[in-house]
Amino acid sequence: MRSTLTLVAITLDCADPLELAAFYQRVTGHALHPKSDDEFAGLSREDGLFIGFQRVNDYQPPHWPGQSVPQQLHLDFAVEDIGAAEAMLLELGAAKPEHQPGGDRFRILLDPAGHPFCLVPSQR
Template sequence: MRSTLTLAAITLDCADPLALAAFYGRATGLALHPKSDDEFAGITRDDGLFIGFQRVDDYQPPCWPGQSTPQQLHLDFAVENIDIAEAMLLELGAVKPEYQPGGDRFRVLTDPAGHPFCLVPDRH
């Protein structure tokens, strides 16, 4: 017997769950989950995928591309136009690190809590 796994949630550590949920909510157009609070907040996609943000005492943001505090994971977002998406995300509070290993294939940004994430061309 084989079981299929369906990704249901991704949760990121941070110092301020509501602020990070607001950043990703504005970036993706997804609404804040109604049970969000100062300890745990989230947004939910129409297909049910939940992105959560949990408060961690003494949170230390990832140091990318260095590894003194490893990135641990990163998210990829498919976009129609990387330049337009980058400009919008920078306006929302993302940061573009100087080191960009992807050339024209992808773009690396960091969210307000320091988590790196990538913008990739939508191949659909």
Template sequence: MPPQMKLTAITLDCADPEALAAFYRRATGFELHPTSDSDFAGLTREDGLFIGFQRVDDYQPPRWPAQTVPQQIHLDFAVDDLDEAEALLLKLGATKPEHQPGGHRWRIFTDPAGHPFCLTRA
């Protein structure tokens, strides 16, 4: 049996860690980690899950749905109301690509740094 592994952190590359952390903070309500600075910012959820944002020189955002710059990673979030969540995310600076392969089951967005992420019904 393999050792038990508990996911404790996810880190995204970006050009501006503070701005991307601010976007996800407003979107999720996670708390800003006290050691955040201009090169690395983080958010924590009540159960300890940590999302980090690290500055990368010459960062190239993913291209969705094209793979000219691969997705690298994407996050999935469950929400009660897709329309309400979409309105909030667009107001916060997310983009909704034209290509939406999920139909009514999920919606794809990109964050301000270009990372794709999905919303699904809770």
């Protein structure tokens, strides 16, 4: 018998959980979890998905695109206008690495803790 798995949480390591939660809160509009603190912060989405940010002592951000410190994971965000979304995210504190292997198909940015994430076109 196979059971269905439901993704309920994604947690990212970082040096400053509240700072990274604030970045993603501005990006997604999700609510800051009321028990967030300096060690663990989180955002709650209306459908129950939780995005967590946990403090790791001596956190080392990933090195994109190199693998001396692997990226560990990345998030994809579907957007209608990649250029407009990129401009907004850069203003909010994201960074754009020089290496962009997607051409016009997708865009790679880095969050303030160095995690890569992609902007992909919305499926219409």
